[in-house]
Amino acid sequence: MNSHDIITLTVNPALDKSTHFKGLVAEQKIRCSEPRFDAGGGGINVSKAISRLGGKSLAVFTSGGPMGKMLEELVTKETIEFKAIPIQTWTRESFVAVDENTNSQYRFGFTGGEITADEEKAVLEALSKSKAKFLVASGSLNEGLSSDFYQKVAEIAKASNSKLIVDTSGEALKKVLETGAYLIKPNVGELAKLIGVERLEMEEVNEAAKKIIAKGGAEIVVVSLGPQGAVLVTKDDYEYVPAPNVAKKSTVGAGDSMVGGMVWALSQNKSLKEVIRWGVACGSAATMNEGTQLFKFEDANRLFEWLKNK
Template sequence: MKSFDIVTITVNSALDKSTHFRGLVPEQKIRCDEPRFDAGGGGINVSKAISRLGGTSLAVFTSGGATGKMLEELVAKEGIAFEAVAVESWTRESFVAVDDNTNSQYRFGFTGGKISDEESDRILETIAALKPKFLVASGSLNEGLSVNFYSKIAEITKKSKAKLIVDTSGEALKKALEVGVYMIKPNVGELAKLIGVERLELEEVNEAAKQIIAKGGAEIVVVSLGPQGAVLVAKDVYEFVPAPNVAKKSTVGAGDSMVGGMVWALSQNKSLKEVIRWGVACGSAATMNEGTQLFKSEDAKRLFEWLKNK
């Protein structure tokens, strides 16, 4: 198999479905427009974002049942190289519906099917066989997977000297930090939990991130501030980037787009100042599109130019 500088792993992949309707009425049949289908799940979205910036990656993801086959077809249609790890449980679906009468968005997510010990081992073996420069582990964990799953991936990347980017939350993230990773992207609430406090103010984010770095949990901590922008903290680096003011249509995939932009920039040997700006540009550009479409490359590039001197 061809080697890739960037590999993404999605254990809880999803077939994303989105539609429009007019008026939400209880106990009534809601007529919806023809649905749009997209390949989804954290790592897959990251690979899609990288592709839209002209980069290449290998997307490794679980695939089961008819929904899994459709997911594979959608990833192939995006022109993304992939390796699907077959699992018994059908690939989950997620559903986004927009009420055109109110412009309200409703997001429905289903839990992923159970992953057996044998299937878990097969995923880890697939990752161990690859030797990328950057490995992105993104998304929630399925039922049946230990909270140590991402920490097992961290052990693998330490041996191969790959730079591991983990985008998840809760105990799975805490366990990965115990081994040590290259980069994480928590929001402010998640960062507070990681250092054991109830909440953090913006002026406390830098010190909180440096606590994680000092303990060897991560080399780079990128903190998403939602509509305020984002902060990148490294050992001797602090970069705050405000989010550009754009017409927001959907926040689906914005975080994954942000990670994709940053990983692409890292693979292009960009400075950390540029890395965080590419991240914010891609994340903001994703909010300009409906449903589960992520971003258009021209929007991301235009926003990056605007952010260059911010």
């Protein structure tokens, strides 16, 4: 595999399908509009976000069955370079439906098919041959993968001197911290679990993040605060950025867009102050679009300009 500045990994991608309907009535046929299809899953969405900002990345993801082939076609249309690792089970689907009567959004996700030991080995071997400056591991894990899978990815990143960015949760994230990452992006609830407490108040977030940094779990901790914005914490710095007030249509892909904005900014050698603001701008811009479309560059750029002095 050739050298790339940014490589994203999606071990459990999804073919995203979105539609509209009018009125949800039990036991009645619900007529939906023509569906929209998008390539989805954490790392793929990050690559899409980077592409929208004018950057380039290599998207590494698993692909199986007819859904996998369609996923590959959609990534190709996004003009993103990719390496698909073939698997025996079909790539999963996710489904988003919006009730036009109430503007309520319904999201349905399915678990990924089981990954075999040989398929896991193929994924890890593909990464071990890479020489990325930034390696992004994002999203859930499939059946058949142990909770230390991303820790194995962290070990590969350390061996190749890649800066690892991880966006996952639960035991998989805890295991990563044992090896260490460059940047992690938990929300407040996930951060609380990482340090072994039930909940955290806003004023406790900085100290909690610094505990992870002090133990070598990560160099940068970005904590998503939902509608309140986000904070970026290092051993020396603390940056809080409020979320801009936008008309929200969908939260699908907002977190991935935030990661994509930050990774792109890091790859452009921007300051950490700019990095977190690009992240919040892209994440907020993604909520302005329906379904699984992520964000438009002009929206993200406008929001970044507004956030520059916040």
